[in-house]
Amino acid sequence: MLALVVHGPGDLKFDDFPQPSPDLGQVLVRNTHGGICGSDLHYYRHGAVGAFALRQPLVLGHEVVGRVESDPSGTLPRGTPVAVHPASPCGDCPECAAGIRNVCRNARYLGSAASFPHTQGGFSEYMIVRQDQLRVLPPTLPLSRAVLAEPLAVGLHALNRAGGVAGAKVLVSGSGPIGILAAGAAKAAGADEVWTTDLLDLPLKIALDAGVDRTVRIGTDELPDQYFDVALEASGATVAVGPALAAVRRRGVLVQLGMFPPGPRPAELSGLVAKEIDVRGAFRFDTELDESIGLLAGTGVLDPVITHTFDLSDAVAAMDVAADPASSGKVVLRLSDS
Known part of the structure; x- marks a missing residue:
């Protein structure tokens, strides 16, 4: 499978990886759409987001939706449309105990160099996630709009x-x-x-x-x-x-x-x-992803936020367009057929 990987400032490549296989409790997702965020642009252009500098190649992307490819538990049928919650709180720190998991001091986040090894992101044809990170999308919500669920939750x-x-x-x-x-x-x-x-x-x-x-x-x-x-x-x-x-x-x-x-x-x-x-x-989000999905399923009023959609193979051009707010809003990568 192809994945969009940043190796250093200005060094963006398509790396080829074997298609992963999920273990019990994990799900293989075929990603269909990924929104380009400011953090993706910072990693691409500067090799860092604030103090979080690249120490190894990083698959970008945390605004990801797609379809279930394989669920060893049999819970989610193949083809089920899903959004991916990008956060993995530790569950053990005082913040998690207090129910404020979005500020977990040990959290990992898709496409982030905040921890090492880095947490690889979702700008790839397939990815493995924990089953509890998935949110099943309602039939009224197209994947092309559902890609807004993560930034809307913020x-x-x-x-x-x-x-x-x-x-x-x-x-x-x-x-x-x-x-x-x-x-x-x-x-x-x-x-x-x-x-x-x-x-x-x-x-x-x-x-x-x-x-x-x-x-x-x-x-x-x-x-x-x-x-x-x-x-x-x-x-x-x-x-x-x-x-x-x-x-x-x-x-x-x-x-x-x-x-x-x-x-x-x-x-x-x-x-x-x-x-x-x-x-x-206000930092990231927690349970608001479910509210976000419900809002997007009920109306297309926020559709104008998406101004450009590129195929994954055109990701470098997409990044350059996304970096110019005078000519673009949300720029989306089409990661595979929906």
């Missing part, structure tokens, strides 16, 4: 960290795919208004196509002062934190969803104290 977790957004005025700072998916999830959760911001025109157009109420182009338009109950900072740009804090009402909530680069960063934080704003981090 947005849903951020909304849960905010304490819910029903009836709230919500600002999403940054209109990349996760930001737009979080905004769409906020609309589905009953938010009264949802705005998104960005520096570029295309992400704002995609956000409007996906159903947000209003967009703000940074540098051209102005955000209202103290207007929003909740702000989700999804850009990971520290310069965006100050404006988001200014736009949140007194005793509002700011959820930091975008990942900052390593090292100290300046930010305007005076409003944090003066307005008694709650600031909360």
